[in-house]
Amino acid sequence: MARPRKVPGFDCDEPFGEAAARVIAVRAAEVFKHSAGVLDTTEIHRVHDMRVATRRLRAAMELFEPCFPSKLYGKARREVKALADALGGRRDRDVEIEFLEQFIEEGVDLDDLERVAQLVVQRRVEQLQANDDLVPFVAEERLAKLRLRLDKLVEAAR
Numbered sequence: 001m002a003r004p005r006k007v008p009g010f011d012c013d014e015p016f017g018e019a020a021a022r023v024i025a026v027r028a029a030e031v032f033k034h035s036a037g038v039l040d041t042t043e044i045h046r047v048h049d050m051r052v053a054t055r056r057l058r059a060a061m062e063l064f065e066p067c068f069p070s071k072l073y074g075k076a077r078r079e080v081k082a083l084a085d086a087l088g089g090r091r092d093r094d095v096e097i098e099f100l101e102q103f104i105e106e107g108v109d110l111d112d113l114e115r116v117a118q119l120v121v122q123r124r125v126e127q128l129q130a131n132d133d134l135v136p137f138v139a140e141e142r143l144a145k146l147r148l149r150l151d152k153l154v155e156a157a158r
Helices: 016-033 044-063 070-105 110-138 140-157
Strands: none
Touching: 016 044, 016 140, 044 070, 070 110, 070 140, 110 140
């Protein structure tokens, strides 16, 4: 009989629920790690990192869905998705601003400079609105509730 293949970071003999608990705990920790300073519009990589972490967490949750009670899973998944969507609204503006500013730096035609500069101003206004929309999703209390919900998911998988 062939021995189970070893996968780095995984024990192929480990129960699926244990693997689910471990992966979700790691992915959830990444989300919360990246939440510090996420509202700082001068540090746009923070939103990007947190958004990527939420996407990874959601993918892991979907993979391990059979390990979780459906009601608990559904609530946690919806909350993570809502957070990711709010981060995405801010991230889209960050990317647009970065692109437009680079376009200006690379020497946009003088005829177009004023219009492109106006676009930057418009996107900055939208960025601030998206940031305001993000505030309730990254509020300490809401993140604490999400952490608790994800901790319950991890315990349920074990």
